[in-house]
Amino acid sequence: xxxxxxxxxxxxxxxxxxxxxxxxxxxxxxxxxxxxxxxxxxxxxxxxxxxxxxxxxxxxxxxxxxxxxxxxxxxxxxxxxxxxxxxxxxxxxxxxxxxxxxxxxxxxxxxxxxxxxxxxxxxxxxxxxxxxxxxxxxxxxxxxxxxxxxxxxxxxxxxxxxxxxxxxxxxxxxxxxxxxxxxxxxxxxxxxxxxxxxxxxxxxxxxxxxxxxxxxxxxxxxxxxxxxxxxxxxxxxxxxxxxxxxxxxxxxxxxxxxxxxxxxxxxxxxxxxxxxxx
Ligand SMILES: Nc1ncnc2c1ncn2[C@@H]1O[C@H](COP(=O)(O)OP(=O)(O)OP(=O)(O)O)[C@@H](O)[C@H]1O
Ligand SMILES: [Mg+2]
Numbered sequence: 001x002x003x004x005x006x007x008x009x010x011x012x013x014x015x016x017x018x019x020x021x022x023x024x025x026x027x028x029x030x031x032x033x034x035x036x037x038x039x040x041x042x043x044x045x046x047x048x049x050x051x052x053x054x055x056x057x058x059x060x061x062x063x064x065x066x067x068x069x070x071x072x073x074x075x076x077x078x079x080x081x082x083x084x085x086x087x088x089x090x091x092x093x094x095x096x097x098x099x100x101x102x103x104x105x106x107x108x109x110x111x112x113x114x115x116x117x118x119x120x121x122x123x124x125x126x127x128x129x130x131x132x133x134x135x136x137x138x139x140x141x142x143x144x145x146x147x148x149x150x151x152x153x154x155x156x157x158x159x160x161x162x163x164x165x166x167x168x169x170x171x172x173x174x175x176x177x178x179x180x181x182x183x184x185x186x187x188x189x190x191x192x193x194x195x196x197x198x199x200x201x202x203x204x205x206x207x208x209x210x211x212x213x214x215x216x217x218x219x220x221x222x223x224x225x226x227x228x229x230x231x232x233x234x235x236x237x238x239x240x241x242x243x244x245x246x247x248x249x250x251x252x253x254x255x256x257x258x259x260x261x262x263x264x265x266x267x268x269x270x271x272x273x274x275x276x277x278x
Contacts, residue, residue, distance in 0.1 A: 036063045038200055038230045043093035044083055045254075053079045055254035056093070061200075066226040068241045068262075069234045071251035072275050077234045078120060080251070081202045084232075085117040086110045097200060112139075116198035120205050122185040126178030130169055130188055133177050134160040137192035159195065166225075167191035168217055183210035187218070194225065201225070203233045207240055219243045238266070238276070250275065 039061040046054045054076040061067045069077050082088035084095050086107040094103040102110050111117075125133050138156065164170045167187040172180065177188060186206055193201060206222070207215045215237070222231060222244050235241050241248060242262045250258040250271050258268045265271050 037061060038063050038065075038098055039084070039232070040096040041080070041084070041093070042096070044080070044090050044095065045092040046079060046083060046088060047091050052254050054083065054090075057251075057254065057256060058093075059249055059256060059259070061230050061232060063230060064226060064228065066222060066231045066233065066244055066246045068245035068248045069232060069251060070236065070238075070241060070248060070265075070275065071257070072278070075251040076254040077251055078204055079254075081117060081204055081232070081234065084110075084202060085115055087117075111196070111198075114197075114199035115202065116193035116196055116200070117202045118186075118189050118193060118204060118206060120208070122182070122189045124177045124180075124185050124188050124192070126176065128177055129174055130164065130177055130180070131160055131173040133188055133192055134163055134195055137195050139196050163191045163195045166194065167221065183207075183214040183218075186210065187214075187221075190221070199229050201229060201231045203231065205234055205236065207235065207237060215240055238262075242266075 037060040039059075041057060041059045044054055044057045045052060057076070057080065059067075069080070071077055079088060083090050084097075084102070086102060086105055086109070090103060094101055096102070097110075097113060097115060100113065102113070102115075105113075125136070128136070135156070138159065160173070161170065164173055167190055169180075169184060169187055169191065172184065177185065180188060186209070190203070190206065203222075207218050210218060219240060222233065225231065226246075233244065245262045247260065248258075248262050248265045249256055250265050250268075252274050257274065258265045258271050266276060
């Protein structure tokens, strides 16, 4: 049996009530110092046939920080995440995760170190139930999936149930994933990442295709799960960004154009010029 299955991440089950968004601004929840940064991107560059999609980009994300990355289409946001998770090799620069250089590691090694990635389009196993999707996402589950012991384990069932509740899918465990709404598929994919208990979660447009109510729930979910790990979220919906971001990084033409609180970057004339004014 998977030894990790008996306990669920402290951050999946919050130990205290979340502060009301009305009372506490997201920026006020940001970690006090950047010295405890979990992610350091240094001079990261990638060229595709001479075109620099990401160009000498540096940024740091602190422990328990929820960073949002915004910027116009083609700014290099997805490409940045691709390089952090090892899908794309940088031409120059490096990525440090908890001080360890990820730049030459394979994707599965980076996952094992504790970096989870959600792609722009939800990718769940449509023919499997929600419960089975969670089950196969449990680390080390593959080798023991056939074992009755593993399948019957109360700890595994409890882990799946808790995770399903966390991502609002407790009533959908027996449903085929293919029958979920687009928003529910996004939640399922987030749950499949959370069950792996990553320390850094990279989410590419997690509320795309979600209803206003689903967005509201997701903003609460992301704030909750950021208390125990760091999140980098790419998003276009500025109302959503304002609700969740501790800090916002604005990308433009592969470079950092501005960085700071949502309020700060929204008031920056350069940001309005290339992005928000459109
Ligand atoms: N594998 C690739 N080969 C060639 N060009 C690429 C490749 N991947 C990305 N690009 C180019 O790099 C630039 C940045 O793309 P990227 O997908 O990172 O933008 P983005 O900021 O995520 O945009 P969007 O908001 O539309 O998702 C674009 O001009 C894109 O066409
Ligand atoms: Mg993108």
